[in-house]
Amino acid sequence: MTMLSVTLFPVTSYSAVENQLPRLAGDTPGVTDVVYNVEPEAAREVKVSTSTQLERAIAQATAGTTIVLADGTYTGSKALLISGKHGIKNSPITIKAANRGRAILAGADVLHIVRSSHIVVEGLKITNTGTDTRSVAVQLDGSNNVQLTRNTFAVPATGKKLVWLEIKGENSSHNKIDRNDFNGKSDPAPVIASSGHGDQMSQHDVIEYNHFRNVAFSKANGNETIRLGLSKLSFSEGHNKVQYNLFENCDGDLEVVSVKSGKNDVRYNTFINNRGGLTARHGHDNSFYGNFFFGDGVKEKVLGIRIYGNDHKIYNNYMEGITGDAIILDSGRYDGGSNGKPPQYTPEDLKSHWRVYRATVVNNTIVNSKVGITVGSTNTEKKYVPTGSWIANNIVANKTGILYHEASSTDTVFKGNIGFGGTLNNASRGPSEIVTVNPALTISDGLHKLSANSPAINKAVSDSKLEQRVKVTDDMDGQLRSKTDVGADEFSNAASSRKPLKASDVGPSSS
Structure with a gap:
């Protein structure tokens, strides 16, 4: 032995x-x-007031060190470099402002956190504008378990492409971006760009409770507020979460949040009057649920959710005042196949719009919007229509327009949907698929919810094939579902645990 x-x-x-x-x-x-x-190291606090002191404190930092920055401005590439530094789980290396927002990182440099772990950066004001070789203000490079929390991003315009926060590098994972304020970006390139290394997406990162606002309109492509992946990472699984964020007037790109990798969750966010929407641009098996989308009904191209690729799930979303498509399963320019990874493909194929396979769109509520749920496209260049998809138990109550728009003839299964107010459908569907009935909605907490006499109560269609794809156990408010109602709202007297987010719920000062 x-x-x-x-x-x-x-x-x-x-x-x-x-x-x-x-x-x-x-x-x-x-x-x-x-x-x-x-063994956890003893906590040690180091106070600094100059860039030189900051550089020295970072160089000497070990697990448990907290570096406190006095009010003032800090510049210099070495002062803003954190390389090869490692805290441990319960004793991170922390770099924080003594007074939130009054320790300012400035100049043509990058806050560069490279090959490091268990680092916390808290309460700083980010105004540095990158370098000629690195067009990014803050970069997490090959690092894990880094937390950026309660910082204010106020990077001045340079007229050049500039990413405000980039997450990349080998073994990038488990980073947390929370309670930051990203305000007023006008330069090209994304606010947050997350990629990885080689063909592997950065994994298990969480982006939550941030306030994204006032991203200026640009005619150029590639100005997403959050870009989660790249076309070359289409086959990579991210397991990332974008949740509890507030997006207001983010007009930089029609893809406010652009998902370009697989197995990510975008949930419980609030989108208010953005020129654009949430898009599954590349990748497979992403879940989009519990989000609130609001438009004023006037601003053009305020969108909901648009998808390409395989096995995406869209449920429990609430949409109101959308002036474009609320939900669209678009046709593709390229057929990636049922398994989502063809044996042969080119870099150009990866950049294309991929055919939708097996999308699941259930228990969503769309009110007072221009177009409800669209399947397919009238664009003749997009010849690969969605296939194997389900649209079930949704409510669309728009005053005008087409409620369910089948722009292409497909094999999509419709069951248990309600439509009211506009043109029900441009194709022939029976009442078991889409029924014309007033859902009897009432205004509660500013939302159109089910009233006590709504015909949607307990009328959601149950189907084993559908439940194999997604089992909806609660509603948009976080209330448990019983027999399950049609739409995003379950009629209930229980307290709501989720509501549309306000400015006070997110950003540096939120609880």
Whole structure:
């Protein structure tokens, strides 16, 4: 019998683990396995007031160090570089403003966090504008477990392409971007651009409780507020979450949030009067649910959700005053196949609009909008129509226009939908597929919800094939569903745990 010899090596920091790992595991006689007992370091606070002091404090920082920046302006590439620094889970390295928003990063430099982990950056004002070789204000590069929290991004215009926050690099994962304010971007390029390394998307990142606002209109392509991936990452799984964010007047690109990777969740966000919407541009098996979309009914091209690719799920979304398509399963220019990864393809194929396979659109509510749910396209260049999709248990109550618009002839399954007010459909559908009935909505908390006498109550169609795709267990308010009502709202007397977000719910000052 082979005996397992285990030796405990107490070390004081993650960097110590990295330094000792090759030597201990390979050079210690009789040791067949190594267990590291990482001991938390004592918390240490370092106060700085100059760029030189900041540079020195970062260089000397270990797990548990908190660097506190006095009010003032900090510049210089070395002062803004965090490279090869590692905190540990309960003892991160923290860099924070003594007074939120009054420690300012400025100049033609980049806050560059590279090959680091368990770093917290809190309460700073970001005004630095990148360099000639790196057109980005803040960059997380090959790092993990980095948190950017309660910062104010107010980067002045340069007239050049400039990403305000980029997440990239090998082994990028588990980063958190929360409670920041991103306000007033007018330069080209995304506000947040998340990619990765090679063909692997950055994984398990969370973007939440941020306030995105006043992104200036641009005729150029590529000015998304959040870009989650790239065309070359189409086959990569992200497992990222974009949640509880408020987007207001984000007009830079028709894709306010552009998902270009797979297995991500975009949920519980509020979109207010943005010129654009949420798009699954590349990638497969993304879930879009519990979001609130509002337009004023006047501003053009205020959109909801548009998708391409395979196995996307759209449910529990509320849309009001949309002046474009509320939900569209578009036709594609390229057929990537049922499994979503063809044996042969080119870089140009990856950039194309991919055919929709097996989309699931259930329990959404659309009111007072221009177009409800659209399947297919009238664009003759988009010849690959959606296939294998389900549209079930939705409410569309628009005063004018087409409620359910089948722009192409497809094999889409319709079940249990309600339409009221405009033209029901441009194709022939029976009442078991789409029924014309007043859903008897009432205004509650500023939303069109089911009244006690609504015919939508307990009338959602149940189908085993549908539930294999997605099982809707609660509603847009976070209330549990019982027999399940049609639309995003479940009639209930229970308290709501989710509502449309306000400015006070997000950003640096939110709780």
